[in-house]
Amino acid sequence: EIVLTQSPGTLSLSPGERATLSCRASQSVISSYLAWYQQRPGQAPTLLMYGASSRATGIPDRFSGSGSATDFTLIITRVEAEDSAVYYCQQYGSSPWTFGQGSKVE
């Protein structure tokens, strides 16, 4: 199975700062089938990005994704208070689907 390793574990930022989250895969992710999810405290996850770089419906453009093969990045430009959450990457190209361990943005 593909193991996804996220870094950093926790990122502490002030409003307006930039967040850079990394997701590294143990094997190449087929066709960039890589998604990012946001999970706010007490809530279910919501889809942010898919195909490594496409924003899901309704996601503001301060969120962007990039990468391919084994290295992927989620960037939040100008972090806002409502962005405080845990962010997970997930690959959906090879079974079993797997998630990273999460990165907390506070």
Next chain:
Amino acid sequence: EVQLVESGGVLVQPGGSLRLSCAASGFMFSSYWVHWVRQVPGKGLEWVARIKNDGSSTTYADSVKGRFTISRDNAKNTMYLQMNSLRDEDTAVYYCAKAQYDHSPLAYWGQGTLVTVSS
């Protein structure tokens, strides 16, 4: 409005069985793959199982293979997870989520149902 509502989570003893349900509304349920994902409280996400839109194909995580069975009833817009031989480590919030195709992200999630396995 798209809705996925999980139910059936309770306290169950190790070795016991439980069936979770996921009721869908607001979209053409029979056109979507649906998945179960679980999360130990305070921990990360673990994908559990998925089923094709017509029910003809299923896939499981190794951790539940042979113990859990995913199924669906498109006439009732409902998906199920039959959980047998439950272990302490199956304690988690179980989410259902929908995906458009085989290789698609999980576009919408329910709010989850808590399963606690303990004596």
